[in-house]
Amino acid sequence: MLDTPFEIISSVIVWIACAIAMALGGRPERIGAAAIWLAWLLSVLTQGRSVSGFLDPQYAWIYIDGALFLALTWLALRSGRKWPTPAAACQALMLGTHVAMGFDLAIRAYAYLTAIAIWSLGVLIALVVGVFTEAEAERRRVLQAQAGTRDTPA
Numbered sequence: 001m002l003d004t005p006f007e008i009i010s011s012v013i014v015w016i017a018c019a020i021a022m023a024l025g026g027r028p029e030r031i032g033a034a035a036i037w038l039a040w041l042l043s044v045l046t047q048g049r050s051v052s053g054f055l056d057p058q059y060a061w062i063y064i065d066g067a068l069f070l071a072l073t074w075l076a077l078r079s080g081r082k083w084p085t086p087a088a089a090c091q092a093l094m095l096g097t098h099v100a101m102g103f104d105l106a107i108r109a110y111a112y113l114t115a116i117a118i119w120s121l122g123v124l125i126a127l128v129v130g131v132f133t134e135a136e137a138e139r140r141r142v143l144q145a146q147a148g149t150r151d152t153p154a
Helices: 005-024 027-046 059-078 084-103 109-151
Strands: none
Touching: 005 027, 005 109, 027 059, 027 084, 027 109, 059 084, 059 109, 084 109
16 A cells, blocks of 8 residues: 555546546546546455455456546446547446456466556546646637627627
């Protein structure tokens, strides 16, 4: 639980990305950030709880990552936003990493954790890019609405 510099830095990145989404994002971004933050918290709380540490798949993480995948997929289907699709895709790749570890225990812990970190970063990048993309789109809508009200006679 947050024992290494990598774990601390990656946790700070999660917190920053989720804070940006909460502060600047719309409702879908806030829902996504809350789901990502909850998954992060549950992952930290269940990290390395298996008897063999990271030599076996983190079974609790499979459920946590599966739930986050479902949440991101739901957002992709229901929100009309573009960012949840690549986020859900990265999350699916993370689930694939868990499955690969389950089928082939010759995968070393370092490779397992590195792959999970890469896919997690992909989810966070999609979220933050989505926040700024949606903020720009909203700014354009507001400017167009203001321009439209100025053009109409009183």
